[in-house]
Amino acid sequence: MKKSTTGLLLGSALVVGLSGCASSASQSSGMGDSASSDRAWYQHPAICGLAGGLIGGGIGYSVTNDDDETDGAAVGGTIGATAGALLCAEPNKTPATPAPKDTDGDGVIDANDQCPGTPAGVAVDAVGCPLDSDADGVPDYQDQCPGTPAGAEVNALGCEADLVLRDVNFEFDSATLTMGAEGILDGVADKLRANQNVRVRIEGHTDSVGSDSYNKDLSQRRADSVADYLASQGVDRNRMRTIGYGESQPVATNDTDAGRAQNRRVELGEWE
Known part of the structure; x- marks a missing residue:
C-alpha cells in the first residue's frame, strides 16, 4: 500500500476516533459531576492523547519522504497527541453565582436592607423599611391616622388625639x-x-x-x-x-x- 494511502486511512481514523471520544466526553460532562467522574477509560484526556499521538505519528511517517520519516513521525505524533487530549478534555465549568438573598421577601436584598424582617406584604421604601407616608414615626401598616400633618406629635397609634x-x-x-x-x-x-x-x-x-x-x-x-x-x-x-x-x-x-x-x-x- 502506498504511503499516501496509509496516511489518508490513518488520518480518517484519527478524525473518527477522536471525534467519538470527544463527543462521548462532552455528553458525560453535560450530565453533571457524578456522570463526569464515571467517564469511560477511553474518554480520559491521557488516553485520547496517547491514541492521537500514535495515529498522528503514523500520519506524519506516512506522508513524508523517506529521508524525513523520523521527523515527520515526531511532528505528527506531537500534533496528534495535543489534538486528542484537547478533544477529550472536560470543558471549564464556571461556578454558578448564587442569587442575592432577600430573606423577608420585600424586594430589597439583604445586603441593602436596613429593616430586615419586614412582615410579608408590607410596602417598603428603597432601603427595605416600611413606608411612613406622613413621616410621623408610625409606619403606614400600623398607622390608625394616616395623613397626620407634618411635625405633629402623635401617640403609638399614629394619632394626635x-x-x-x-x-x-x-x-x-x-x-x-x-x-x-x-x-x-x-x-x-x-x-x-x-x-x-x-x-x-x-x-x-x-x-x-x-x-x-x-x-x-x-x-x-x-x-x-x-x-x-x-x-x-x-x-x-x-x-x-x-x-x-x-x-x-x-x-x-x-x-x-x-x-x-x-x-x-x-x-x-x-x-x-
Missing part, C-alpha cells in the same frame, strides 16, 4: 354593630394586629336622650361590643380596656339631631 371611629354605628337602642361598622373595624383590627406593642382604650359615648344611668350602661355595652369584635378578628382582649361615659362628655350640642349624632360615638385611644 383619640380617634373617633366614624360610622361605627349600632342597631337602634342596642349594642349590636351594623354590618358597615364591622367593615370599618376590620381595618382597625388589621393595624392593631400589626402593632402588637400598643394597648388601646375603647370609649363609648351617647347623647342626652334617656336617663344618665341608662346611657352609661348603653355606652359601656357598645364599647364592649367593639372590643369583642376586635378580639374576634385576632386582637388580644387583654390589650383593650373599655369605658362607658354615657352622656357625660358631649362634643356637640344635644339640642339638634346633628349634634346628638356627633355625641353618639366610639373613640379609640392609647391605653398607657
Whole structure:
C-alpha cells in the first residue's frame, strides 16, 4: 500500500476516533459531576492523547519522504497527541453565582436592607423599611391616622388625639354593630394586629336622650361590643380596656339631631 494511502486511512481514523471520544466526553460532562467522574477509560484526556499521538505519528511517517520519516513521525505524533487530549478534555465549568438573598421577601436584598424582617406584604421604601407616608414615626401598616400633618406629635397609634371611629354605628337602642361598622373595624383590627406593642382604650359615648344611668350602661355595652369584635378578628382582649361615659362628655350640642349624632360615638385611644 502506498504511503499516501496509509496516511489518508490513518488520518480518517484519527478524525473518527477522536471525534467519538470527544463527543462521548462532552455528553458525560453535560450530565453533571457524578456522570463526569464515571467517564469511560477511553474518554480520559491521557488516553485520547496517547491514541492521537500514535495515529498522528503514523500520519506524519506516512506522508513524508523517506529521508524525513523520523521527523515527520515526531511532528505528527506531537500534533496528534495535543489534538486528542484537547478533544477529550472536560470543558471549564464556571461556578454558578448564587442569587442575592432577600430573606423577608420585600424586594430589597439583604445586603441593602436596613429593616430586615419586614412582615410579608408590607410596602417598603428603597432601603427595605416600611413606608411612613406622613413621616410621623408610625409606619403606614400600623398607622390608625394616616395623613397626620407634618411635625405633629402623635401617640403609638399614629394619632394626635383619640380617634373617633366614624360610622361605627349600632342597631337602634342596642349594642349590636351594623354590618358597615364591622367593615370599618376590620381595618382597625388589621393595624392593631400589626402593632402588637400598643394597648388601646375603647370609649363609648351617647347623647342626652334617656336617663344618665341608662346611657352609661348603653355606652359601656357598645364599647364592649367593639372590643369583642376586635378580639374576634385576632386582637388580644387583654390589650383593650373599655369605658362607658354615657352622656357625660358631649362634643356637640344635644339640642339638634346633628349634634346628638356627633355625641353618639366610639373613640379609640392609647391605653398607657
